[in-house]
Amino acid sequence: MEIPRLLDGRLKFRHLVLVDALSRQGTVVGAAAELHVTQPAATRSLHEVEDILGVPLFERGPRGITATVFGEAFTQHARAVLAQLTQAGRHVMELAEADRGTVVVGTHLAGSNVLLPRAIAALKQRHPYLTVIVREASPEALLLELEAGRVDLIVGRLTAPSGEGMVRRTLYDESVGLVVRASHALADRPGIELAELMEYPWILPGPQTALRREVEELFTRHGFGLPENRVETTSFLTVRQLLLETEVVAVLPSLIIRDDSRLARLPVPLEPIGHSVGLTLSATRTLSPSAEALIAALEETASGMAPPA
Template identity: 55%
Template sequence: MRPIDLLNGRLKLRHLVLVVAIADHGSVLRAARHLRLAQPAVTRSLREVEDVLGVELFTRGPRGVTPTLFGEAFVEHARAVLAELRRAGERIAELADARVGTVTIGTLLAGSNVLLPRAIAALKRDRPGITVIVREATFDIQAPRLLDGELDMILGRLNPIDDLRGLRQITLYSEPVRLVARRDHPARSRGGLALRDLLDYPWVLPLEQTALRQELEQVFRDEGLPPPTDLVECTSILTVRTLVRDTDMIAALPELVAVTDGEIAPLPVPLEPVRRHVGVTLPDGRPLTPSARVMLDHLRREAAALTGEAALSGRSGR
């Protein structure tokens, strides 16, 4: 198959928008509604794209459409092109008025619940014209979006990026992970409480593919104990906190979370090897927009303030 010339004018920007919309919505009809177009117009434009490429991009089924192998490849590149065009528009707007713009942050489900709100609040006080978009997902979903330009940065617990080219990381702070339970949890009445005793209660743990889950399971192995079997797997920080507050469940949470909720508190069972390194993952070969640079500056300042507060709290608790 000879290379296809997509710069000869036949492929239009609207074609890219349309194909991405169909992939996102899984249906020509839903894509048409999203784009506020008539369904026949969307169907006709899709045929135009497929004629230009000479391949079928979607297979039609009773419940919608599914991208073919060619469709998945084209959608990936279409997203990247649209993201770069959005960034170009934002860059021009920001250069014209340095106090407006947009920064899009990917945040991990179990991370940055203290740092991010504080940094956003500081940013909005400083630059009220900047719009902040926050998108939550796991790192394996966020990383491709960052590489494609849909995200400016990923904030949360740092994940290994050895197998991902084009990314770099900045550590903002480090904190211990603590075992927590509600303040009137029955385990608190036990003398000499140890990790073994906590296996008598239900647990809520991160998903198996997360780094924190692997580290926690290693703690159990080091103690010669099996991991909890009565458990819920969850990475939603809001759900975890609610389960811990309302039941006998035990969870492992970052210290900043554990000490800022009045209804839960750390248990006197150490997890010495387990720490959370919080930072940002950035595109290595793409400069940050002015808005993203301002956001990063605020994240650094708020992280330094959190580190100082944690040190002061530690000294006063001795």
């Protein structure tokens, strides 16, 4: 019986790691730097895996490399294999060390301020020696991390249904509002129109987020372009400090300001902007005991979070 070419001993795990890095970095130089190897070594390894497969995985150009249709397909499988190996190693360690496992959770603005800290606190009460690693990034970057097994789950806004290898579970629904500091000139004024706010500085979500696209559509419906005086960020620490120190107007999920008397929500309706906060998981991987424990804490915490008035 003929041995499949990928199982004949020539393909190494370093090849899979390299293909993943090349796909994310977009250059051989960037991938080599990430993996701490020389550029010639990275190029040689890429030639090796292309020779094994018999097809080109990347097209070389003046600005870097672009995955071919073969490269896109193989990268997806390479990440799945790497994710399974990462999960297997951690699962064995957790079984051996009982309550001393590790869970890696990715998050972005809509999941990081209230829900996740409370859930981690509850988890640590029950499992004090379980390590929780929190990674904050854009939703798109976190999905790549989840696909490659570098994070176990993502907590944040759900912008798509389950599918394409991902399972999404809703934890709660939340509205989005315009927020200023409590001492802002507009904080106590009723009947504010969106037009009045266009003269103020704004904080908008990053252009890579679904919320940003919805805010842009809101402006367009009212005949406005983007505010010229603006900051774009998904860092809550940056948003909060700017709110407290300036006259800026920010677009934020309602729960973020719920327990902070220094901030106020303006009475400007943003319907239909709102969102569901929940979990994004890999549909193809078995969760570790540590990940299951964090998910249970997240679900319990979310059930006790009444929607803001």
